[in-house]
Amino acid sequence: MNKPYCFITNDVETTSLVYHQLRDETGKLVLSQGMPRLLDLFDKLNIKTTFFYTGYIAERFPDVVKIAHQRGHEVASHGYSHLVKNAFDVMPNEKIKEHLFKSKDILEQIIGEEVISFRAPALRIKKNFTPFLLDAGFKIDSSVASQRMDMIMSFGSKHKLNWLLSPRSPYFASEKNIFSKGNSELLEIPVTSILVPYIGTVMRISPLLLKSLRPFIILEKNLFNRHVNFLSHPNEFIDEVQDESVRIQKRSKNPISYVLADVLRYRLKIKNLGEKAMPLYRNELMFLQQNGYDFHRMKDVYGNFKLKHASKRSS
Numbered sequence: 132m133n134k135p136y137c138f139i140t141n142d143v144e145t146t147s148l149v150y151h152q153l154r155d156e157t158g159k160l161v162l163s164q165g166m167p168r169l170l171d172l173f174d175k176l177n178i179k180t181t182f183f184y185t186g187y188i189a190e191r192f193p194d195v196v197k198i199a200h201q202r203g204h205e206v207a208s209h210g211y212s213h214l215v216k217n218a219f220d221v222m223p224n225e226k227i228k229e230h231l232f233k234s235k236d237i238l239e240q241i242i243g244e245e246v247i248s249f250r251a252p253a254l255r256i257k258k259n260f261t262p263f264l265l266d267a268g269f270k271i272d273s274s275v276a277s278q279r280m281d282m283i284m285s286f287g288s289k290h291k292l293n294w295l296l297s298p299r300s301p302y303f304a305s306e307k308n309i310f311s312k313g314n315s316e317l318l319e320i321p322v323t324s325i326l327v328p329y330i331g332t333v334m335r336i337s338p339l340l341l342k343s344l345r346p347f348i349i350l351e352k353n354l355f356n357r358h359v360n361f362l363s364h365p366n367e368f369i370d371e372v373q374d375e376s377v378r379i380q381k382r383s384k385n386p387i388s389y390v391l392a393d394v395l396r397y398r399l400k401i402k403n404l405g406e407k408a409m410p411l412y413r414n415e416l417m418f419l420q421q422n423g424y425d426f427h428r429m430k431d432v433y434g435n436f437k438l439k440h441a442s443k444r445s446s
């Protein structure tokens with residue numbers, strides 16, 4: 132049996148976790164701090180990964196794309212804009228097409244190579260998304276988090292309910308429903324979740340909770356040779372300076388929900404940010420390495436899945 136695949140994926144954008152908004156200043160730090168820290172770690176561990184960029188950050192800071200590409204990582208699309216109003220499950224169809232083409236084109240101009248992998252900002256896609264991606268020239272999507280159960284608390288929760296029944300292993304998506312298997316040319320590589328998402332945010336907020344997923348990840352590996360797809364963001368590895376006056380923007384009127392929702396959420400979001408996140412991340416990558424996963428860029432495995440899919444269909 133082949134070794135199970137491991138995909139280390141990084142969403143590159145200007146989201147500031149400290150200021151809770153998109154900021155060009157944050158983009159600068161992603162370029163000067165977040166990316167070098169991650170790239171050095173990947174080199175040390177000899178791992179090749181996939182970076183998903185918003186077109187916006189790629190346009191403002193093309194070097195953020197070039198440095199990863201030069202060091203052998205895959206350059207992939209994270210849409211054009213990370214603004215909530217531009218989420219792919221709410222934009223009109225014409226806008227969806229425009230953003231998909233634009234993001235792919237910007238990245239291809241920078242690296243001079245084809246870009247075939249995609250992940251939607253905030254994992255927000257809709258059921259009939261497969262043809263949109265294929266028409267724009269994408270072959271791989273990684274916006275589905277099968278059996279991730281915190282969707283109720285996140286944006287776009289209506290469409291995310293489809294995660295309940297979506298397959299856990301990589302699959303060719305249906306033309307009509309990206310959340311289920313079918314015969315389109317689009318390969319879906321789900322983000323790993325064991326009810327709780329296997330992502331950088333959980334790693335920082337509760338290293339113990341992340342660790343508690345390990346036995347289940349290993350069990351699925353042993354039983355099904357299941358892949359792992361770990362998601363994090365270079366903006367989690369920057370030391371952004373906190374300005375006290377904007378630290379906690381008071382959003383809730385009710386004092387109790389203010390404390391619970393705003394203060395706690397804020398404190399959690401910025402826990403173990405920057406330099407402090409590095410040993411946690413290194414530890415997680417080493418756990419995966421020690422358990423015999425084969426690390427791949429997404430685009431490199433498309434052909435293998437295609438072959439398997441074709442032989443299954445003809446038999």
Ligand SMILES: [Zn+2]
Nearest residue numbers: 142144252253
């Ligand atoms: Zn994102």
